[in-house]
Amino acid sequence: MPNETYQKALDTLRESKIRITPQRQIILKYLINHDNHPSVDTIYEALKKEFSNLSVATIYNSLQLFEKLGIIIELPAEDGGIRYDFFGNPHFHAICENCGKIIDVEYPDYKSLEQSLSKTTEEQTGFKVRQSHVEVYGLCKECQAKLSK
């Protein structure tokens, strides 16, 4: 785990006068160390082994908090639920409509794309933009092969 990344996230919490609890620490670490875009339940199943009395309510709380602080982002999943993604360096997401898999895609000009979207939005609507989300939907390699049989 890039320890620097973790420390930076903790700093963000401190800046907002948010208490750094063991629960928040392990959830944060989990998110940094996994790029599996977990659901609340995935996180819960993974962490309850090493942290036996951890409640789902706490995970919901923590994730909502992290999202507000811009540490993580929410992704709408194919099954209607939500997945979470630590958002260190900007990227967008490719979501498979068959198996639900989510893959990170690095986009060279992400920064300038965001600026362009932001500018257009502010001009047309007066919005003050905080962040942007980009997703593409389609079929992953495996499902293309599977479905063409």
Place this chain on the structure above:
Amino acid sequence: MPNETYQKALDTLRESKIRITPQRQIILKYLINHDNHPSVDTIYEALKKEFSNLSVATIYNSLQLFEKLGIIIELPAEDGGIRYDFFGNPHFHAICENCGKIIDVEYPDYKSLEQSLSKTTEEQTGFKVRQSHVEVYGLCKECQAKLSK
């Protein structure tokens, strides 16, 4: 209502050998005539007056169907639910994090943006891209004013 738009949507149904029922017709018309990004419940409340025995299950079915056919798109809303949007000419969405309002934003180069995203994704992941979604999150004009008081 642009009748041509409606007819084109019906053609899409016919092409896929999907039956054109009165329920599907009025739901489709509702979506074409409103740019309010309705939830299932909004549609239900609006249509049950003129179509007394219409069940929510049918609306869920129809919307999922339309989405698969590419006639409408789903938007993740601030309250965790889903909103639906007839997707005639491409645009992206600005979503207010305070009041939940969703506004369409016309983006001049949307087509070329989509192609660029699509290309990058296919190169990096082997995905076959069907469509893309872009959303920006922030504060709308009204909420900026409201919150700075």
Place this chain on the structure above:
DNA sequence: CTTAATGCAAACGATTTGCACCGCC
């Protein structure tokens, strides 16, 4: 010490399901 944060379990509510009936093609 003070007060935010947690755990637990009950409550909630949006979405789905099963099945008998209906009506589009």
Place this chain on the structure above:
DNA sequence: GGCGGTGCAAATCGTTTGCATTAAG
């Protein structure tokens, strides 16, 4: 007239809530 579509109500399940308890700063 066959089969896809619909309505209805019950079941489901992810998420939220209320409150007593705990521990971070």
